[in-house]
Amino acid sequence: MSSANQHNTIFLTPEEDERMRKTLKGRLQKCQVLAGQPRVPGDPNSRLNQVATASLLSDIAAAPDPWLKAQNGQPDAIVAFVVGYPYPPCTVLLQDLQPMDLSDLRMDTHHRGRVLTVRRVTPVVKLVAFSWTVVQEESSGEMERLEVLLHKSKHGEDILETGSIFVVKEPYFTLNDQGEPTLRIDHPSDLVCTDFLRADSSDFSTKEVGDSQSAFSATTPTALTAKTAREYKEDGNAALKQQALLLAHANYTQGLQLVTKDSAVKEELACDLFRNRAHINLVLNRLDEAKADALASLTGLEDQKHKELDSKAYFRAGCAAHNLGDFQEAKRFFEEHQKLTPGDKHAAALLRKTESRLKEQASGMYDFKKIKVSLAMGRPRVDAASFTLNTKVGESPGHGRGLFATRDMAFGEIILCEKPFCVIWGSEDEALTAMTYDGRDDKIRVFPAGLCKAVVQKLLDNPSQVEKVMDLYGDYSGIGKQIIMEDSGPVIDTFQVYDIVARNAFGPGPVYTGRNDGGEDEGVRKASAGLWIIASYINHSCIPNAKKEYMGDLMVLRATRPISAGEEITHSYDKSSDYDARNAALMKTWGFTCTCALCIAEKADGPALRKKRYELESEANALVERDEAARAKRLSILKARRLDQSINSTYDDKIYNGLPRMALLKIQKWLAEATTR
Numbered sequence: 255m256s257s258a259n260q261h262n263t264i265f266l267t268p269e270e271d272e273r274m275r276k277t278l279k280g281r282l283q284k285c286q287v288l289a290g291q292p293r294v295p296g297d298p299n300s301r302l303n304q305v306a307t308a309s310l311l312s313d314i315a316a317a318p319d320p321w322l323k324a325q326n327g328q329p330d331a332i333v334a335f336v337v338g339y340p341y342p343p344c345t346v347l348l349q350d351l352q353p354m355d356l357s358d359l360r361m362d363t364h365h366r367g368r369v370l371t372v373r374r375v376t377p378v379v380k381l382v383a384f385s386w387t388v389v390q391e392e393s394s395g396e397m398e399r400l401e402v403l404l405h406k407s408k409h410g411e412d413i414l415e416t417g418s419i420f421v422v423k424e425p426y427f428t429l430n431d432q433g434e435p436t437l438r439i440d441h442p443s444d445l446v447c448t449d450f451l452r453a454d455s456s457d458f459s460t461k462e463v464g465d466s467q468s469a470f471s472a473t474t475p476t477a478l479t480a481k482t483a484r485e486y487k488e489d490g491n492a493a494l495k496q497q498a499l500l501l502a503h504a505n506y507t508q509g510l511q512l513v514t515k516d517s518a519v520k521e522e523l524a525c526d527l528f529r530n531r532a533h534i535n536l537v538l539n540r541l542d543e544a545k546a547d548a549l550a551s552l553t554g555l556e557d558q559k560h561k562e563l564d565s566k567a568y569f570r571a572g573c574a575a576h577n578l579g580d581f582q583e584a585k586r587f588f589e590e591h592q593k594l595t596p597g598d599k600h601a602a603a604l605l606r607k608t609e610s611r612l613k614e615q616a617s618g619m620y621d622f623k624k625i626k627v628s629l630a631m632g633r634p635r636v637d638a639a640s641f642t643l644n645t646k647v648g649e650s651p652g653h654g655r656g657l658f659a660t661r662d663m664a665f666g667e668i669i670l671c672e673k674p675f676c677v678i679w680g681s682e683d684e685a686l687t688a689m690t691y692d693g694r695d696d697k698i699r700v701f702p703a704g705l706c707k708a709v710v711q712k713l714l715d716n717p718s719q720v721e722k723v724m725d726l727y728g729d730y731s732g733i734g735k736q737i738i739m740e741d742s743g744p745v746i747d748t749f750q751v752y753d754i755v756a757r758n759a760f761g762p763g764p765v766y767t768g769r770n771d772g773g774e775d776e777g778v779r780k781a782s783a784g785l786w787i788i789a790s791y792i793n794h795s796c797i798p799n800a801k802k803e804y805m806g807d808l809m810v811l812r813a814t815r816p817i818s819a820g821e822e823i824t825h826s827y828d829k830s831s832d833y834d835a836r837n838a839a840l841m842k843t844w845g846f847t848c849t850c851a852l853c854i855a856e857k858a859d860g861p862a863l864r865k866k867r868y869e870l871e872s873e874a875n876a877l878v879e880r881d882e883a884a885r886a887k888r889l890s891i892l893k894a895r896r897l898d899q900s901i902n903s904t905y906d907d908k909i910y911n912g913l914p915r916m917a918l919l920k921i922q923k924w925l926a927e928a929t930t931r
């Protein structure tokens with residue numbers, strides 16, 4: 255993520271970093287020692303009691319963490335978790351997996367090719383970074399702990415709470431961060447709930463935890479009475495009225511399975527179910543299915559009633575296409591919508607909006623005033639299209655892929671305007687900044703965990719988007735970018751998303767109603783972060799030719815000097831003027847050492863000269879901070895001039911010919927202001 259959010263808001267002293275690393279690393283080391291050893295069954299009652307007392311235990315995520323301090327010196331709560339060693343999700347179909355028992359489990363082992371069926375027997379303990387519960391195997395009555403990491407909820411509902419009978423694909427049995435043995439779910443597709451419509455999970459809240467029998471009976475699913483497709487539709491409508499969106503979706507889906515099996519009743523009822531599910535899907539942002547459902551619901555009948563229903567379907571398909579950024583298709587659907595209900599003013603307005611997006615996409619001309627008005631009205635996600643025609647992705651020798659100019663561009667010209675694939679603002683409930691310990695390089699990082707969760711959710715809901723996101727750069731390539739579909743949706747490798755977010759996310763800064771260059775967020779736990787796909791291909795240079803700013807969630811990239819067609823576009827991932835700090839940050843966050851002309855020159859200066867320059871620059875910066883340029887006294891100006899000269903003398907004119915002298919930037923700006931007033 256951009257330096258503004260990665261390094262400036264949280265400070266760890268070397269001792270704090272070491273202590274945290276030791277604790278988090280401890281689990282990975284214990285796991286290595288225990289790997290392959292048979293599981294030792296725990297005492298069932300103590301497991302159940304653990305749940306009851308869980309709320310009393312200190313959740314590392316819930317309590318103010320003495321390890322970390324916010325910038326203002328106040329302790330702030332922050333989540334810390336171990337990323338561990340990446341492993342791929344199960345890609346084998348359920349029917350091809352061999353059943354196993356809890357007694358077959360081995361410590362710190364991925365049980366490839368196997369599947370475990372368990373029943374949840376306690377309420378779910380919901381913490382910030384994970385949820386856990388106790389599950390029981392029916393045949394033996396044995397119990398075990400089951401934990402879902404980070405991606406623990408679906409549209410706001412905790413996955414473990416959506417049912418009681420779970421199938422764990424290729425179970426991973428390991429130790430959790432507190433050293434307890436647990437079944438651990440990292441990839442949402444590795445956990446399948448088989449009784450979503452049957453289990454009434456609210457039962458748990460009324461039962462005493464601690465008595466295994468009562469807890470067990472609480473989960474017994476009520477016998478499934480055979481419902482008709484029409485009844486599923488009615489139940490779906492009732493669930494929708496109560497805003498139980500996932501339940502409504504499940505009911506319509508069940509209904510559709512019945513009608514598609516029984517073609518005699520298909521027509522009218524199937525169309526209703528598809529149309530209703532399209533609405534739910536739109537609300538849930540499941541845009542691929544919303545569009546497909548809306549189109550499947552079309553009757554094509556000519557009477558007024560059916561024309562209105564089909565118009566509604568086209569409206570839903572148009573909204574889905576618009577929100578997916580497919581404006582050409584959205585235009586087509588809104589035109590059909592308008593044809594069927596010509597007097598509908600709403601339809602005409604939607605069509606005009608889509609036409610504006612198509613113009614932006616083709617020309618890069620935006621009505622920035624209008625965008626500012628919409629921001630002022632509190633809408634941080636602006637309705638705008640991406641403009642990418644000035645750029646193309648290509649190979650950048652030594653830097654992987656990069657973004658290149660397709661035509662000459664003048665200073666200040668817009669190179670790229672891009673809407674994000676996903677952005678989470680610091681002010682939103684989903685925002686979550688975490689400290690992660692990565693076993694692969696033994697480093698602690700500040701990580702936009704809320705963004706990572708949102709990206710995974712969006713991909714699970716919209717398979718059409720998987721390839722372009724999974725093609726982004728990350729050290730761990732996981733299952734690759736080709737989509738693997740299962741009955742319940744695409745398989746998403748969460749470790750792959752973690753790496754992609756870590757290496758490609760930017761911090762757009764707090765939302766405000768004008769140009770924003772990605773400045774500081776307030777607070778530690780909730781920094782804004784987003785993923786812009788095309789901008790993710792832009793490599794770093796300390797002497798860049800482009801600068802990004804944000805209008806809400808629209809990234810606007812402008813040329814900071816003339817750019818020729820074919821030239822690589824670069825921006826600065828870290829603007830620190832201190833060579834050592836800049837390269838340490840580039841290595842920690844982005845995994846590379848910069849070899850641009852400026853870095854080569856500064857490196858060649860050697861540590862002693864860099865130290866001297868840094869000390870002079872710090873003195874100059876202190877003066878800039880202390881004395882306002884507009885009111886500067888003669889003495890300050892004299893001192894500033896002396897510092898300017900001293901810093902300048904640390905640069906060799908021949909070596910730095912044509913290169914920026916970074917340590918001079920602030921003091922020279924101050925001097926220019928102080929002497930021209």
Ligand SMILES: C[S@@+](CC[C@H](N)C(=O)[O-])C[C@H]1O[C@@H](n2cnc3c(N)ncnc32)[C@H](O)[C@@H]1O
Pocket residue numbers: 652653654655656726727757758790791792793794795843844845846847848849
């Ligand atoms: C946001 S991605 C940029 C696109 C990436 N090069 C690709 O192939 O998709 C960031 C990653 O690109 C590479 N990178 C960017 N700028 C670089 C530079 N100046 N030198 C070397 N590697 C660079 C690093 O691996 C970094 O983690």
